Amino acid sequence: MVSKRFVLKRLLLLVPVLFGVATFVFAILQLAPGDPARVIVGQRASAQQVAQVRTELGLNDPVWVQYGRFLVEAAQFQFGDSYQIAKGTPVRSVLADRLPVTVELALYGQAIGILLGIPLGVLSAVKQDSLTDHATRVGALTGLSVPIYWSGPLLILLFATYLGVFPTSGRISSTTFLPDHWTLFGMELPLTGMVTVDTLLLGDLGAWFSAVHHLFLPAVTIGVYSMALISRMMRSSMLEVVRQDYMRTARAKGQGAKITVMKHGFRNALIPVVTVIGIQFGSLLGGAVLTETVFGIGGIGTMLVDAIGASDYPLVQGAVLTFALLFTLVNLGVDVTYSYLDPRIQQ
């Protein structure tokens, strides 16, 4: 049972994380070269127009006043409108459009990592020093060492260009039309923005297959690193658990090897792996930036890079804080799972 006090304490930790990120982003944007007012009005605008925008944005106020105002706005998740990338569109709308793309990619990547990494790690530990173990360890080391900007194009080259079994880019077939809502008991509800979920909600299996087909290579690209790390962690953890006295006792009482490992060992070996999965999700979001670029998927990562290049400060602030919020919420979920597996952690 997970105590409410534990969850509340972890939720309160959200405050310093978001405050730290907001302060960090404010500092970076203050130190960045270029004048936001000039970015908004354009290079050809007169000095008078620039000065007017500076006054409107409060850029002439003392820096500590600007900092305070920024924190208040950030706490309300108010970042105004995009300057450049989606000129005039509220940042919240832009983020709502792009976030599901990145989240979907990271979730599928993480799913691949967990579903393949955990069994491979267990297998590697149970068959220690066998050919399977060596192959898994070499595979894990390779997966950890290969960067996404290399493995992504390699997968495209092999599976898309030579074998032609997967598409090279995009999220769904260009001939597929997705409406902007789905209907439940006569009610019109908005779509989630995650194509694999939306196509299922719409009951269009052909479109769903197309979405999965398009998502497969990017998800594998991003999931390989996660799989490698999880399988290595699982192997080490399982080997440690297998040597424990209670495992030996269970075997001595006549319990079969497989049952002992799965019933007594697996849950305990899973504890350190679960703690790492949360941290891992952060690097998956970071890795999504590269994967999105390689596979031409317009997620929040690609948008963040574009926004930094175009000095679109409101978008940068919104995207970074959204990433931080997402990361902390995932870690909260991991902590709750962890405390469920090992209730002692709540003390």
Next chain:
Amino acid sequence: MPSAGAVDPLAARLRLVGRALLVGTVVGLLAGVVAVSLFSPRTVRTVFALGALALGFGVLGWSGSVMAGRGIETMHRYMDTGSDWTEEKSRRAMARVGGAGAGVMVGSGLVDAVVTL
């Protein structure tokens, strides 16, 4: 009741952050005065931003250590990295960095307020 010679953890933490804050304030005041005297009055904004950078980094590092430190320690142990990184040491270091950053912001903010008024 705490035994004689026992250190109150809250007092120790406050002392750690307080010292860093004090040092940061002095640095912020000096850097702010130098920035205003040698360069333009607007340069003090850069000193404030550098302080904010340290504060943001410190707070983020501190909360990151509290939130994910246990997982990172475990990962280091299981991956045989040979690292002696610990959540406690990281937390203390980040508290110092954050405190110093806040101090610089206070110091340079005071200089900016004096210059603005």
